[in-house]
Amino acid sequence: MADDDVTVLLRRSSLRVTAPRVAVLSELQGRPHSDVETISAAVRARLGSVSTQAVYDVLRALADAGLVRRIEPAGHPARYETRVADNHHHVVCRRCGAVDDVDCAIGSAPCLDASSPQGFTVDEAEVIYWGLCPRCQERSDQDGPTPTKER
Amino acid sequence: MADDDVTVLLRRSSLRVTAPRVAVLSELQGRPHSDVETISAAVRARLGSVSTQAVYDVLRALADAGLVRRIEPAGHPARYETRVADNHHHVVCRRCGAVDDVDCAIGSAPCLDASSPQGFTVDEAEVIYWGLCPRCQERSDQDGPTPTKER
DNA sequence: CACGCAGTCTGGAACGAGTCAAGAAAACTG
DNA sequence: CAGTTTTCTTGACTCGTTCCAGACTGCGTG
Numbered sequence: 417m418a419d420d421d422v423t424v425l426l427r428r429s430s431l432r433v434t435a436p437r438v439a440v441l442s443e444l445q446g447r448p449h450s451d452v453e454t455i456s457a458a459v460r461a462r463l464g465s466v467s468t469q470a471v472y473d474v475l476r477a478l479a480d481a482g483l484v485r486r487i488e489p490a491g492h493p494a495r496y497e498t499r500v501a502d503n504h505h506h507v508v509c510r511r512c513g514a515v516d517d518v519d520c521a522i523g524s525a526p527c528l529d530a531s532s533p534q535g536f537t538v539d540e541a542e543v544i545y546w547g548l549c550p551r552c553q554e555r556s557d558q559d560g561p562t563p564t565k566e567r
Numbered sequence: 568m569a570d571d572d573v574t575v576l577l578r579r580s581s582l583r584v585t586a587p588r589v590a591v592l593s594e595l596q597g598r599p600h601s602d603v604e605t606i607s608a609a610v611r612a613r614l615g616s617v618s619t620q621a622v623y624d625v626l627r628a629l630a631d632a633g634l635v636r637r638i639e640p641a642g643h644p645a646r647y648e649t650r651v652a653d654n655h656h657h658v659v660c661r662r663c664g665a666v667d668d669v670d671c672a673i674g675s676a677p678c679l680d681a682s683s684p685q686g687f688t689v690d691e692a693e694v695i696y697w698g699l700c701p702r703c704q705e706r707s708d709q710d711g712p713t714p715t716k717e718r
Numbered sequence: 719c720a721c722g723c724a725g726t727c728t729g730g731a732a733c734g735a736g737t738c739a740a741g742a743a744a745a746c747t748g
Numbered sequence: 749c750a751g752t753t754t755t756c757t758t759g760a761c762t763c764g765t766t767c768c769a770g771a772c773t774g775c776g777t778g
Contacts, residue, residue, distance in 0.1 A: 432724095432725065432726075432773090432774055432775080433774075433775095434725095434726070434727085434773085434774070436726085436727075437726095451764095452764080452765085453764095465728095466727085466728095467727065467728050467729070468765095469727075469728070469729080469730095469765095469766085469767095470726075470727050470728075472765070472766075473726070473727075474726090474727095477726095488641035488642065490639035490641075490645075491639065493763085493764060493765090494641075494764085494765090507685070507687045507689060509687070516685045516687065534658070534667045534700075534701070535700070535701040535704075536658045536660070536667065536696070536698045536699065536700055536701070537698045537699045537704055538658060538696045538697065538698035539697060539698050540696070540697040540698070541694060541695075541696050541697075542694070542695045542696075542697060543692060543693070543694050544692075544693045544695075545687070545689045545691070545692050545693075546689065546690060546691040546692075546693060547687045547688045547689035547690050547691070548687065548688045549685075549686070549687055550685070550686040550687070553686075553688055583744090583745055583746070583753095583754060583755070584745080584746095585744075585745070585754090585755065585756080586744095587755085587756075588755090603735080603736090616757095617756085617757095618756065618757050618758070619736095620736095620737090620756075620757070620758080620759095621755080621756050621757075623735095623736070623737080624755070624756075625755090625756095628755090644734080644735060644736090645735085645736090
């Protein structure tokens, strides 16, 4: 997606159009499920120098505006993705933390009715599948036993 | 559950029976979904003094042995529970972090088949429902608008 | 098209949860 | 019980993330 389109996206959410924002959003399109460090590196490669703080701020602004979704798999730093319109879930590799999309097994969001437990008001059902990515499956066939729950 | 029973549990998993372990496990039975701090406090009230580190170590040992399950809701410290035999899920309050059990919507574990996405080997489907607990619903009716995604 | 200010960015300090390391102190083994 | 192995204590430290104060800037207004 061209930077122009990203600009339109930002404007449409009444967010100021700044270089860091354009860069973050644009880089994120090409690298779904990146963590802050990866994003920072990409943004810096493009703009020269951007503070880590700015990246955090931008990501928060984008997330608040609904342009970006934050994923926080237990035991791994947060990831971000731009695929935000639909209701999909994620597979996370126990060993290397790789993340991939999984289309919703059931239907529309929240895709599972929690049977209104204990008076809670539920507005989102988050599903995370845990397992091993292809690459790590290979590795564990060779060296050593399957990792246990890890840490 | 009496400490004797807890002792048996530990032995059965070939874990050494130490005061901190008995205390942690036993307190956890009465307080499901406690975080480390709560557990430490309870254990100290019972034993006098136990280092935080010991609590972490004990919890890890128990988790590795499968006597305890660790829950890590994004943005909240880890919680622990002793209900491990069945396959159930959790509701988490966006505002106060309260956790409650939800019986599995579908069937046995993993209760949702990830349609074997991108070659991942899936061994667990984790479901977290996000919402507001009864108490926080009240509070938000009064003071101020519903919290957005929080943070 | 200069002005002004809310909204952004920089750099650095600070924080909470959790981990690592080394030695002292217990729990099983025979 | 003496020996061996595991666990607990203490304290320093990492990592991801947030907070703060001040400098800077995109952009609606006059």
